[in-house]
Amino acid sequence: MPPIEGAQTGSGGAAGGGWRPVAEATANVRRATEDPAWARRLIIGVAAGFLGIFLIIPLGSVFAEALNKGVGLYFAAITNPEALSAIRLTLLTAAIAVPLNLIFGLAASWAITRFEFRGKNLLTTLIDLPFAVSPVISGMIYVLMFGAQGWFGGWLMAHHIRIIFAVPGIVLATTFVTFPFVARELIPVMEAGGTDEELAAITLGATGWQTFFRITLPKVKWGLLYGVIICNARAMGEFGAVSVVSGHIRGQTNTMPLYVEILYNDYNFTASFAVASLLTALALVTLVAKRVIGGKVKHAQLPSVSADGIEREAA
Amino acid sequence: MAGMTKTKRRVLPGFGLTMGYTLAYLSLIALIPLSTILLKTAGMGWERFWHVVLSPRVIAAYKLSIGASLIAAAINSIFGFMVAWTLSRYEFPGKGALDALVDLPFALPTSVAGITLTSIYAQNGIIGRLFVPLGIKIAFAPLGIIVALTFIGLPFVVRTVQPVLQDLEAELEEAAATLGASRLQTFRRVIGPAMLPALITGFALAFARALGEYGSVVFISGNMPMHTEVVPLLIMTKLEEFDYQGATAIALVMLVLSFTMLFGINLLQRWSASRYATD
Numbered sequence: 001m002p003p004i005e006g007a008q009t010g011s012g013g014a015a016g017g018g019w020r021p022v023a024e025a026t027a028n029v030r031r032a033t034e035d036p037a038w039a040r041r042l043i044i045g046v047a048a049g050f051l052g053i054f055l056i057i058p059l060g061s062v063f064a065e066a067l068n069k070g071v072g073l074y075f076a077a078i079t080n081p082e083a084l085s086a087i088r089l090t091l092l093t094a095a096i097a098v099p100l101n102l103i104f105g106l107a108a109s110w111a112i113t114r115f116e117f118r119g120k121n122l123l124t125t126l127i128d129l130p131f132a133v134s135p136v137i138s139g140m141i142y143v144l145m146f147g148a149q150g151w152f153g154g155w156l157m158a159h160h161i162r163i164i165f166a167v168p169g170i171v172l173a174t175t176f177v178t179f180p181f182v183a184r185e186l187i188p189v190m191e192a193g194g195t196d197e198e199l200a201a202i203t204l205g206a207t208g209w210q211t212f213f214r215i216t217l218p219k220v221k222w223g224l225l226y227g228v229i230i231c232n233a234r235a236m237g238e239f240g241a242v243s244v245v246s247g248h249i250r251g252q253t254n255t256m257p258l259y260v261e262i263l264y265n266d267y268n269f270t271a272s273f274a275v276a277s278l279l280t281a282l283a284l285v286t287l288v289a290k291r292v293i294g295g296k297v298k299h300a301q302l303p304s305v306s307a308d309g310i311e312r313e314a315a
Numbered sequence: 316m317a318g319m320t321k322t323k324r325r326v327l328p329g330f331g332l333t334m335g336y337t338l339a340y341l342s343l344i345a346l347i348p349l350s351t352i353l354l355k356t357a358g359m360g361w362e363r364f365w366h367v368v369l370s371p372r373v374i375a376a377y378k379l380s381i382g383a384s385l386i387a388a389a390i391n392s393i394f395g396f397m398v399a400w401t402l403s404r405y406e407f408p409g410k411g412a413l414d415a416l417v418d419l420p421f422a423l424p425t426s427v428a429g430i431t432l433t434s435i436y437a438q439n440g441i442i443g444r445l446f447v448p449l450g451i452k453i454a455f456a457p458l459g460i461i462v463a464l465t466f467i468g469l470p471f472v473v474r475t476v477q478p479v480l481q482d483l484e485a486e487l488e489e490a491a492a493t494l495g496a497s498r499l500q501t502f503r504r505v506i507g508p509a510m511l512p513a514l515i516t517g518f519a520l521a522f523a524r525a526l527g528e529y530g531s532v533v534f535i536s537g538n539m540p541m542h543t544e545v546v547p548l549l550i551m552t553k554l555e556e557f558d559y560q561g562a563t564a565i566a567l568v569m570l571v572l573s574f575t576m577l578f579g580i581n582l583l584q585r586w587s588a589s590r591y592a593t594d
Binding site: 032033034035036039040043044046047048050051053054055056057058059061062065103104106107108110111114115117123125126127128129130131132133134135136137140141142143144145147149150151172175176179195198199202203207208211212230233236237238239240243244256257258260261264269272273276279280282283284286287288290291 | 355
C-alpha cells in the first residue's frame with residue numbers, strides 16, 4: 001500500500017504502442033520480449049502456489065472452521081450477548097476514530113499540498129509514524145500516560161475517570177494506529193489535482209470554506225473514500241494496540257478481534273472462527289471496495305498522462 | 316512554522332488553521348504519548364537500562380524477532396517478485412481476483428490471521444499434518460513464527476515491485492533483444508537492475524512490519540521464553556507483570572531500530588523514485 005501511489009504516476013512520455021502489430025505475422029514464433037512458455041508456466045505455477053498456501057487456504061479455512069459444527073451454532077456464536085457487545089464496541093470505536101482521522105487527513109493534506117513551508121518532509125514522515133511503531137508499543141504509550149502508574153494516573157483516579165482498561169483507551173489506541181491512512185491517501189490525490197480551480201474560485205470571491213466544499217472536496221472525493229475505507233478496516237481490526245489497553249473485560253472492553261482471541265484461548269474454536277468470519281467478510285468487502293474505488297482514484301489522478309495510460313491498459 | 320515561499324500560493328486560505336490543527340493533533344495523539352517512552356527510560360538510569368536490555372531473555376527475543384523477520388522478508392522477496400511478475404506480465408483467468416487478494420493481510424485483523432494460520436499449521440491442521448511424518452513442527456515452533464510473518468509481510472514486496480514492473484518501458488527490453496540478448500540475459504542485465512531499488516524497498520517494508528508484529532505471532536508461536544518469544548510479546552508480558560520500566564526499555568530499543576528502518580526506507584524510496592522518474 002504505502003509506496004505504490006507515487007511510483008504509478010511516474011510512467012513516462014513515450015507511448016509503448018509500436019511493437020504489437022509487427023509480431024502478429026509470425027504467431028508461432030515467440031517475441032524476443034516474451035518469456036519462454038516453460039518459464040511462464042513455472043512462474044505462474046509458483047506464484048499461484050505461494051498465494052494458494054498463504055492466502056486462499058487460510059481464507060477458506062476461516063469459513064470452514066466457522067461452519068463445521070453447523071449453521072445453528074454459527075448463528076448462536078455471533079448473536080450471544082458477549083458477541084453482540086463486542087460488535088457494538090467495534091462499531092463504536094470505528095465511529096469515533098474514523099471521523100477524527102478523516103478531519104485530520106483533510107487538514108494535514110490541505111496544509112501539506114497547498115502551502116510551502118520548512119519542515120514539510122519531516123511532517124510527512126511524522127504522519128507515517130504509526131507504521132514504524134509496533135502495535136504493542138502503540139498501546140503501551142497510552143498506559144504510560146493514563147494507566148494507574150502513568151503521568152495522569154493519580155489525577156484520573158482521584159476524579160474517577162477510567163481511560164486504560166476502558167473504552168476511551170481503546171478509542172485512543174485505535175485512533176493512533178489508524179491516523180495516517182486518510183492523510184496519506186489524500187496527499188497524492190490533492191497534489192495531483194493542483195490548485196488552479198481553487199485559485200480561480202478565490203479570485204471570483206468565494207470564501208475559503210466555499211472553495212473547499214464546492215471545489216476541493218468533489219475533486220478528491222474518491223481518494224478520500226479510499227482512505228476512509230482502509231482506515232475503517234484497520235480501526236475495526238486492530239488487535240495488538242487495543243489488546244494492551246483493553247484489560248479484556250468480557251462484555252465491556254472486548255472488541256471483535258479481542259473477543260476472537262478470548263474464545264480461542266477458551267478452546268471455543270467454532271465460536272472464535274464464527275466471529276473471525278465476520279471480520280474476514282469485512283476484510284473481503286474492503287478489498288472489493290478498494291479495487292473499485294482505487295480504479296476511480298487512479299483515473300482521476302492521471303489526467304496529464306492519460307493518453308499513454310489508457311493506451312497501455314487497452315492493449 | 317515559517318512563511319510560505321511561493322507567493323503564487325499565498326492566495327489560498329487556511330494555512331494557519333490546517334497547520335495548527337495538524338500539529339496539535341499529531342502532538343496530542345502521537346508525539347506526547349511517544350515521548351513517555353523516552354522519559355520513562357530516562358528515569359531508570361543507564362545501569363538498569365542495560366541490565367534489562369542485555370538480559371539473556373531479551374537478547375534471545377531480539378535474535379528471534381530479527382532472524383525470523385529477515386527470513387520472512389527474504390521469502391516474500393523471492394515469491395513476491397514472482398507474484399508481481401505474474402500479475403503484471405501474464406494474462407490468465409482469475410487474475411483480477413488474485414490481484415485483489417494480495418492485500419488480504421492488510422485488511423484481515425491480525426488475531427484472525429493468527430488463529431487461522433495456527434489451525435492450518437498445527438500438527439492436525441491441513442498443512443501441518445503433512446509435515447508430521449517428516450518430523451517437522453511448524454506451529455508452536457520458530458517455523459510457525461516465520462509462517463505468520465511471511466503472511467503479514469506478503470503485500471509489501473508485491474505492491475512495491477508491481478507498479479515499477481508495469482511502468483518499465485518495453486523499449487528497454489526490445490533494445491536488449493535487438494542487440495542480441497537472450498531473455499535470461501535481458502532479465503539479468505536490464506530488468507533485474509531496474510527492479511532492485513523497488514525490491515529492496517519491499518524487503519525493508521516487509522521486514523519492518525514483521526519486526527513489530529504481535530497479533531498473528533502470539534497464537535502460532537507457543538510463546539516459550541528463550542525459544543519462541545518475539546520482542547513485542549516480551550513487551551506485552553512485561554506490561555502484564557506491571558514491569559513498566561522493563562517494557563519501556565525494550566520498547567525504546569525497538570523504536571530506535573524501527574525509526575532507523577523508516578528513515579532508511581524513505582531514503583530508498585527517494586532514490587528509487589529519482590532513478591525511475593522518466594519525465
